Amino acid sequence: MNFEALSPDEATPFRIVFVCTGNICRSPMAEVMLRDLVTRSGLGRLITTSSAGTGDWHVGEQADARTVAALAKAGYDGSHHRARQFDPAWFADLDLVVVLDHSQERVLRNWAPTEHDRSKVRLLLSFDQKQAELRDVPDPYYSDDALFDSVLGMIERANLALFTQLAPAIRQGVR
Template sequence: MRLLVVCLGNICRSPVAEGVLRARIATSTLAGQVELDSAGTGDWHVGQPPDRRAIANAAGHGIDISGLRARQLAADDYQRFDWLLCADRANLRDVQARAPHGARARSALLLEWTGTEEGGEVPDPYTGGPAQFEHVFQLLDRAADGAIARLRHEYRL
């Protein structure tokens, strides 16, 4: 199973989601059976590490995302991944609009796909402070539980 988490710039929400999912999956029965990555729909931060506030918040929960580097969603992602899991509706619209003919990957809102919140969106904490980054972390932590449950059930992993 291959999952790609997508947000706008790939420096706040999607790298935190990737880090939380990696950490949780590594300690579950799914270890070694799920490929994870993250990307942004925009290209502003390509090659940069996650936002320092995202790194600090994740580190406060024992998760190191400092080695991740931002990248932009690419056409081959639509063939390489099974699911493109989007932080919000704007990202989902962009992902769907860019889908090449014959795309294999399916796309969905991350919180909805994980059963965390029907139609739920992960708010962008970029213009906020520590409280917004913590809120996003808590949402993504709950989403990781949902992702593990879904993968175990649907894919018998």
């Protein structure tokens, strides 16, 4: 994705959604961490973040307690999150759909109504050269607290790489 051509304004911020399977572990982590990074950089009015899942079985639930705990240990607040399912109608209003693994990539590209919408779907780790080869952020749901912490670290590094690529283009578009 070429971020150099961006020209967002305050009326239409750059809109990013993170998507995992149930929207209670990985995608809430990514959403909360990138929102914090964007806010601290002063670009909060120009970039919006949200998250969703491909499945509907956790809709309305809070993030997994282990997600909230891992985020809290790292200084983030994930306590306000409520899970929701991705709606293909959202593609028209989104600039970037960041998926956490190749199964969501496949699902979202199948749901995308146009080739342009399919091009919005990107693997999170693809933004980080050091992690890109891994492709997938592991789903910690059936594991222990240590994997939640490890996943949080992976997401944090990839989000920083994403932000490092995105922020200059967003700033350049600001007059």
